[in-house]
Amino acid sequence: MDELKQQLKEMVINDLKLQEISPKDINDNDALFGDGLGLDSLDAVELVVLIQKTFGVQIEDMEEGQKAFASIQALAEFIEERKAN
Amino acid sequence: MRHPLKYKPAITGVGCISAAGINTGEHLVTINQKNRNAQHVPNWLFHTQKKFPVFICPQQALTETGQNLLQSFKLDIGKISIGRTAKLLFSAVAEAIEMSGLKIADLQKKRVGVAIGTTVGCAFNDENYYQAFKQGFNPPLNPVLNYLNSNLAYWLQTVIGVEGPSMVITNACASGADAIGIAASWLASDLCDIAIAGGADELSRIAYNGFIALQLYDHSPCRPFDKDRNGLNLGEGAGIVILEKENRVTEKDKIIGWLLGYGICSDAWHPTAPHPEGQGIVKAVKIAIEEAGDANLKFNLINAHGTATKANDVAETNALAVILNAQRNETPIISTKGITGHTLGAAGAIEAILTLFSLKQETTDGTVGCHEIDPSLKVKPLSEPERVKLTGKIGLSQSLAFGGGNSALIVEAN
Amino acid sequence: MPAVAISSLQALTQQQLDLPADYRKKLRRADEFTKTIINCTYLGLNSAPQLGIVPEKIGLFLGTSFGPLETNFHFLDSLLEDGEGQASPTLFSHSVHNAAAGYLTRLFSINGPAITISSYAWPFLAVLEQAALMLHSGIIDRAIAVSGEMYSPLLEHAGQQLEKSSYKFCKTGAVTWILDKITEKKKENNIIINKIAISYKPCNVATFLTRKGEECIVENENIKISELLSYAYLLTDQIQKKRSSGDKGEFKWCVKAPFGQANIILSF
Numbered sequence: 105m106d107e108l109k110q111q112l113k114e115m116v117i118n119d120l121k122l123q124e125i126s127p128k129d130i131n132d133n134d135a136l137f138g139d140g141l142g143l144d145s146l147d148a149v150e151l152v153v154l155i156q157k158t159f160g161v162q163i164e165d166m167e168e169g170q171k172a173f174a175s176i177q178a179l180a181e182f183i184e185e186r187k188a189n
Numbered sequence: 190m191r192h193p194l195k196y197k198p199a200i201t202g203v204g205c206i207s208a209a210g211i212n213t214g215e216h217l218v219t220i221n222q223k224n225r226n227a228q229h230v231p232n233w234l235f236h237t238q239k240k241f242p243v244f245i246c247p248q249q250a251l252t253e254t255g256q257n258l259l260q261s262f263k264l265d266i267g268k269i270s271i272g273r274t275a276k277l278l279f280s281a282v283a284e285a286i287e288m289s290g291l292k293i294a295d296l297q298k299k300r301v302g303v304a305i306g307t308t309v310g311c312a313f314n315d316e317n318y319y320q321a322f323k324q325g326f327n328p329p330l331n332p333v334l335n336y337l338n339s340n341l342a343y344w345l346q347t348v349i350g351v352e353g354p355s356m357v358i359t360n361a362c363a364s365g366a367d368a369i370g371i372a373a374s375w376l377a378s379d380l381c382d383i384a385i386a387g388g389a390d391e392l393s394r395i396a397y398n399g400f401i402a403l404q405l406y407d408h409s410p411c412r413p414f415d416k417d418r419n420g421l422n423l424g425e426g427a428g429i430v431i432l433e434k435e436n437r438v439t440e441k442d443k444i445i446g447w448l449l450g451y452g453i454c455s456d457a458w459h460p461t462a463p464h465p466e467g468q469g470i471v472k473a474v475k476i477a478i479e480e481a482g483d484a485n486l487k488f489n490l491i492n493a494h495g496t497a498t499k500a501n502d503v504a505e506t507n508a509l510a511v512i513l514n515a516q517r518n519e520t521p522i523i524s525t526k527g528i529t530g531h532t533l534g535a536a537g538a539i540e541a542i543l544t545l546f547s548l549k550q551e552t553t554d555g556t557v558g559c560h561e562i563d564p565s566l567k568v569k570p571l572s573e574p575e576r577v578k579l580t581g582k583i584g585l586s587q588s589l590a591f592g593g594g595n596s597a598l599i600v601e602a603n
Numbered sequence: 604m605p606a607v608a609i610s611s612l613q614a615l616t617q618q619q620l621d622l623p624a625d626y627r628k629k630l631r632r633a634d635e636f637t638k639t640i641i642n643c644t645y646l647g648l649n650s651a652p653q654l655g656i657v658p659e660k661i662g663l664f665l666g667t668s669f670g671p672l673e674t675n676f677h678f679l680d681s682l683l684e685d686g687e688g689q690a691s692p693t694l695f696s697h698s699v700h701n702a703a704a705g706y707l708t709r710l711f712s713i714n715g716p717a718i719t720i721s722s723y724a725w726p727f728l729a730v731l732e733q734a735a736l737m738l739h740s741g742i743i744d745r746a747i748a749v750s751g752e753m754y755s756p757l758l759e760h761a762g763q764q765l766e767k768s769s770y771k772f773c774k775t776g777a778v779t780w781i782l783d784k785i786t787e788k789k790k791e792n793n794i795i796i797n798k799i800a801i802s803y804k805p806c807n808v809a810t811f812l813t814r815k816g817e818e819c820i821v822e823n824e825n826i827k828i829s830e831l832l833s834y835a836y837l838l839t840d841q842i843q844k845k846r847s848s849g850d851k852g853e854f855k856w857c858v859k860a861p862f863g864q865a866n867i868i869l870s871f
Contacts, residue, residue, distance in 0.1 A: 121631040149404045149692045157689050239687050311721040322757050333761040337808040338668030340723050349803045357721045359700035453716040456709040460696050594707030
């Protein structure tokens with residue numbers, strides 16, 4: 105799980121092109137959207153594509169996405185749960 | 190912008206082509222009979238694994254009227270490779286010119302402005318060429334030359350043989366509306382005597398996949414303002430109006446209507462989502478009303494942008510509640526994207542034309558695809574089964590675009 | 604065409620990119636086309652007089668020949684390589700011709716009209732003309748006129764096949780002018796555009812790309828032009844030189860090409 109969370113942090117920073125931030129600056133339970141990391145709705149749909157490409161896990165719609173993207177922790181748990189099934 | 194009365198833009202001809210018909214008359218029948226022509230992307234258009242509904246024009250994108258007009262120019266057709274967007278455009282132009290009664294020889298003696306909106310029609314999307322180039326080959330240059338021949342305004346002026354201001358507007362979903370508004374400003378500034386204005390876009394694999402990737406695309410035929418709406422469907426087509434200075438139109442009967450006002454305004458909010466309260470479109474409509482010169486102007490019909498995305502329909506109806514204020518419960522509001530799909534650069538033009546013709550026939554049908562209006566919306570657009578008599582001749586057609594553009598056209602039917 | 608004042612002029616290539624830190628954050632997803640346009644406009648706005656014009660009265664006019672073509676190709680790459688359903692929505696939204704205009708309106712608080720146009724001939728001159736019309740109409744009190752192009756290996760390669768092997772497309776670059784209404788004060792101290800007249804004619808369309816036969820005529824000198832955007836850089840440079848020289852009077856500038864002609868009359 106730790107390795108997955110690290111991978112997710114790197115993915116969020118590199119693929120969403122966040123500036124002046126490194127993985128250690130992101131806490132597992134920080135909000136990714138809104139006031140947290142400040143991601144927006146365009147980042148959300150990009151993240152859906154990235155998760156599908158990287159992990160083969162599909163997010164059906166943005167309601168499902170909202171829960172999965174609440175934080176790195178939430179996203180890691182979501183992916184692990186999906187891959188287990 | 191003020192129109193001194195002598196330069197008031199009269200609309201003397203229109204042309205429309207989309208999945209709803211190959212001319213304006215067919216569009217009105219389609220709306221009336223609620224014939225939705227949604228289908229999957231046929232292989233002759235492009236190959237895709239995705240099975241989302243699209244609204245497409247016939248494979249033969251150049252109508253008979255268009256072909257006849259093109260052939261009358263005796264161009265060396267063999268050398269010209271005309272893309273699908275240009276063919277759709279020309280079909281609409283041909284209908285409009287025929288309706289206006291203008292003769293080509295007369296047009297060629299006047300200053301004719303050409304303003305065309307497009308989104309796909311300005312992109313280089315020849316995938317075969319691109320892949321060959323990427324792989325280090327020297328592919329034959331025809332796709333590049335065709336691309337360089339495809340600036341729609343320049344191409345149209347060259348084919349028809351007219352001179353005057355010329356512009357291709359690439360303002361995403363508001364392009365067609367902006368083209369008409371800008372052309373009207375040319376007339377008002379005496380840069381030209383006549384203007385051919387509107388928009389055109391073919392359905393492209395790029396745009397289709399782009400909107401799917403953005404999760405803005407409904408798996409079902411779109412449902413504007415419906416409580417279960419889930420996104421847009423793309424369409425293709427063209428809409429063209431012929432604008433003339435009213436004082437130069439000798440036969441007043443041939444005037445179909447007038448453009449009373451045009452407003453344009455930026456949200457400055459988000460790359461793809463509208464301002465949630467529709468602040469930009471509220472302002473654009475206000476500017477259009479100012480140009481129309483009547484602060485008490487009442488709309489008898491509103492053709493909304495109504496793409497059926499969750500965000501657009503909320504933002505737009507929030508805005509309409511402000512715009513209409515006390516009239517919000519009595520003004521008919523519809524979206525026609527249920528029968529045309531979202532035709533991108535053509536949308537603003539096609540919808541202005543449909544608004545005008547509904548006003549002329551003094552009746553409007555409801556929003557095809559809208560079965561149960563979302564109860565949370567602040568205004569109630571007409572649902573599919575409804576049909577209402579219109580109480581006047583003035584209508585509003587509005588467009589909200591990617592990038593935050595908002596455009597409003599106010600038309601009056603003759 | 605109604606006369607307008609040029610309050611500042613700026614040209615920038617991608618090599619000169621130097622964005623302030625807070626802009627880098629807001630432009631994290633933007634491509635080089637947008638970043639260069641933003642940087643150029645940032646400099647242009649900074650060197651224009653601060654007139655306190657409200658956002659609703661500022662208009663944006665962006666002209667380009669080929670737009671963010673490479674970004675369009677990057678989206679196509681993601682479609683071809685990753686497949687349908689896995690193409691990047693960010694790349695798609697940035698590949699539309701008016702994506703840069705959207706950024707300009709958000710970063711510089713522009714709530715007036717924002718118009719993006721595409722022209723293979725002289726898009727910068729076309730937006731200058733439209734900007735002047737709208738300033739005169741009273742809809743806006745300030746116009747930001749911008750033109751930008753993005754380096755395209757594909758089009759450069761095509762140009763080399765069409766013209767000669769040494770053909771160069773153009774580096775990613777932009778030009779921004781800030782236009783204001785003329786006041787009595789401006790008449791004395793500023794550069795006035797009195798007239799822009801652009802006409803087009805049928806041509807061999809390859810010349811839109813190769814710029815073969817394009818030349819600028821100014822003060823009896825003919826200068827051959829061979830790259831996209833060069834006409835705009837040249838005009839900007841010549842006006843800046845004229846302004847520095849302190850010379851007053853009328854300045855006529857002309858550009859001709861197989862696809863048409865444009866004449867500009869300025870006064871200093």
